[in-house]
Amino acid sequence: MAESAVSQVATRLAGLLSQEFWLLYGVRDEVEWMERELRWIKCFLKDTDAKGKRDERVKNWVNDVIQVAYQAEDAIDTFLLKVAQSQGWLSGIK
Incomplete structure (x- = not known):
């Protein structure tokens, strides 16, 4: 589950990098x-799963990684929404 959450955000970022507005906003x-x-x-998580390392520290770290991946995705969504609003692409949304 953690690997898929991280993979989803990484894939989304890779796709967004091809868009020119990232240059405009200096990020x-x-x-x-x-x-x-x-x-x-993601590589670390794949290794962890393959080796079967599931002690409590690893479980806690994996849970933290999942939460951070979701927070990163939320931050991306918030940034994209603010860009859209500032450009007038979403007029009427506040």
């Missing part, structure tokens, strides 16, 4: 950094 470097970090975390 391209941060988005690229986040996408790279998520790929590393």
Whole structure:
């Protein structure tokens, strides 16, 4: 589950990097950094599953990773909404 949550956010970021507005808002470097970090975390999670390491520390860390992935996705959605509103793409939404 954690791997799919991280994968979903990383895939979404990779797709969004191709869009030009990231350059306009000066966050391209941060988005690229986040996408790279998520790929590393995904590799760690895959290793953890393959080795069967399921002690309490690992379980807690995996749960934290899931929560952070969801928070990152929410932050992306919030940013995209604010960009859309500032550009008038979503007139009438506040």
